[in-house]
Amino acid sequence: MRSDSKIKTEEIKIILATDCGSTTTKAILIQYVEGSYRLTHRGEAPTTVEAPFEDVTRGVLNSILELEELSGHNILDGENIISPAKDDHGVDIYISTSSAGGGLQMMVGGVVKSMTGESAQRAALGAGAIVMDVLASNDGRLYHEKVQRIRQLRPDMILLSGGIDGGTVTHVVELAEILEAANPKPRLGMNYKLPVIYAGNKKATDPVKERLSKITDLITVDNIRPTLEFENLQPSRDKIHDLFMEHVMAQAPGYKKLMSWTDTPIMPTPGAVGEIIKKIAETENITVVGVDIGGATTDVFSVFQGQFNRTVSANLGMSYSVCNVLAESGFNNVARWVPFDMDEADLTNRIGNKMIRPTTVPQSLEALIIEQAIAREALRLSFEQHKEFAVHLKGVQTERTISDAFEQTSSGETLVNLMELDMLVGSGGVLSHAPRRHQAARMLIDAFLPEGITQLAVDSIFMMPQLGILSTIHSEAAVEVFEKDCLIRLGTCIAPVGKTKQDHTVLQYEIYLPNEKITGELISGELKLLPVPYEPIKVHLTPGKGLDVGAGKNESLETKIFGGVVGIILDGRGRQPFNLKNDTKLRVQDLIKWSENTDEYPKQVTHHV
């Protein structure tokens, strides 16, 4: 809380929180009602970092105006937030997250790309940054190419690491010399020095200072990789957050004013979402994959084996970078999810128009179906990138015994194991605001292809960023609102894994509801929905021949699962491999059937489009 703020945590009864996204600014009002904190209202308005406003606070005020209009609660006195709350107006605290203005754009450097380079990348990503490039001694580029690249990218901040403590000095100093030669300038503003964080070999600190302290704003923190076996990311992440506020945000249009309004420092949106994902994994003691699909970027978070990882796919988003999704996935991959025939020029023009008018919303069902098809591809591509990045520490020597000889785990192998995944959580406009929760469930399943038994959830109205920052100052309120108003339990997906044959049984199921037992068979290629509310349910599952549903190949499984607002989705379409039919007519037939079976779109209109 702001140092001059006199309010104590227990006195906080009304909280205003905003998230300034690249496209929309979202405001929420949290109130203490009948003994608990609840989300009461939400407002939104286009973000106004662009001309003619060029002042983020306009969008913030507009979103608060909408909140006032919807809630009838008076928050503003002209352009001032009334605080603390008195009678029926004002709020006790105001907090905000932000990813507007392009977010935090960083370059990182390390000696070996896959070791200290990756550690630096993990630190920056975990702090909520977009990593524009990773410089490394062994990245294959010539010196002058690296220098040119730094000059051209003009990052907001650089994190330089390299060498374990007591290890190489020469290579680290070499990286510092490249930075010195490039003499990098910040992206925003000409009148301040570029912040550079040095988090490498202690022994190289002095020569690095010698080269960089005059031309940059150099800050030294503890080594990010003091030994090969240990990563120490927190000091770098904390410093990135501090500098984000002090340097980067202060340069963006209107942020100085916004910073003076908030009671706690503004946090980068992805950093705040990461806080919430970690909290879910901790409190429920589960493995989690979370995704936040935004207008410009898609962030994927995961907690496997207690390790938190975040990746940001900088150019995979639903508005500003929607054409890049199309470019990276290709027309056919998007079109395969659309249950009607589409002309390539028509589809690309529609998607192009979304890119150039990013704040528009789909009015027709056809437009919605196309957007959700692109979302599947954006999510799939982002998850592919995440799997490649969320890996065991590379370069670690592991002692092996004879019993390990048949295990393939090695340094650098991905931590993401879909069969081990307990919960998949989605956030971001296209998932949170999908007109039917069934659509969010289908997008998550089709994009991530969860294996075995996986719980699905979605951020109700896209408020994880605000709750993430709230959790850092008022954990109780954040957790209460998260449980009661934010996390919507969609249900559970059950998907047997392995090669299937046409028309063969892939799963036999017995589901014990409180007053009823449901039994049945799932045939290959089928997708079924059993509407079951959120409650623990005993199930007995027997996979088809050669298939695995979580207990091993051909092994039956008895366990407890949860329903949800959508229910239990039995997915017999196959995993490893999952394929859609190549023939357009047959594929469209399948898509319509699956859509009808899962209550995805209004039936009469599905046939109409």
Place this chain on the structure above:
Amino acid sequence: MSRSYTPGLKILSRTKIRKQRQLPLKGIVHLNVGDEVSPDKIVASTELPGNVQMLNVANKLNVEPENVPECMLVKLEESISKNQIIAESKGIFGMFKSQLKSPIDGTLTSVSAVTGQAILSEPPVPVEVDAYTSGVITDVQNHEGVTIETEGALVQGILGIGGENRGILELATNSPNDELTKDMIKDNHKNKILIGGSFLKMSTFIHAKEVGVAGIISGGFDYLDLSNILGYSLGVAITGSEKIGPSLIITEGFGKIGMAERTYKLLSSNAGKFAAINGSTQIRAGVIRPEILIPNDDVNGKNIDYEEADLAISSGSLIRVIRAPYFGKVGRVMSLPTALSKMESETMVRVAEIKFEDGSIEIIPRANLEMILT
């Protein structure tokens, strides 16, 4: 009364235009506040650092890195020429010396006793910024650039490619709904800026390029053609640095879309006048839209500007729909209901009740409306 803020593009017949002309790095500003400028006048200049070359002196001379500084024959910041001997090892008893020649003309900028590397810089690259438009300098940002003020017409497009260009505006179509075709582009259109209509094909653009047209303004264009011109799929709308020949400014969007009547009328009424255009677009992190700027020397004209409040849609506002199924249609706001409404897509959104020019009334999401400033 309910109001809703909406993004809007400037289409102004006469307004005060301020252009910031900034250097990429600090440098020299050549003019002062009050100076009058013509479009080609150089207002500021600087030098971008030259390319660097790193030489592993320790390796080449076969000496330890800590001995490299004493082997250097030139001082820091000293000029060097290509093939000049810049370092020499001590050898054994003064014999068997190794020498190192400079691979470039430039200066020696750094020598490291830790890595044994020397950094050589090529000569700096001069950069000049011109005025782009005629007008008067109203502000000088020390060492960074100037602000030029002028009066005239300003039209913003939705997306452009190609950077700055200039020339005389020429009407090439008969209506905003005409497609600009190859046969409409004549040899005398060289160095001109053509006002098109609803669309142009890739082949027309190539023909315009061959003729030497400076710029084309069109209502629509195909996304796939745009990718073909650029040589890659435009993933994120950040453009301006590509070298494609004529600058292309799209005023409405992708596909065949008639240019907004108002835009077409305004541009046509300025045919024969000088225009500066810039296709640079950045729809992210501080949006930059492409623009057509037509300076007007007539001192008697009346300026029309607008306030921020004018961008708030309210009852009676003139608007245009910017997304299917009513894309491009113009109408007036009848009411702005507070409650959320359900669309065909089942999306719950805040809406506006719109009466179109043909008398029909439709409910449209507020987010899909664009204000038309009059």
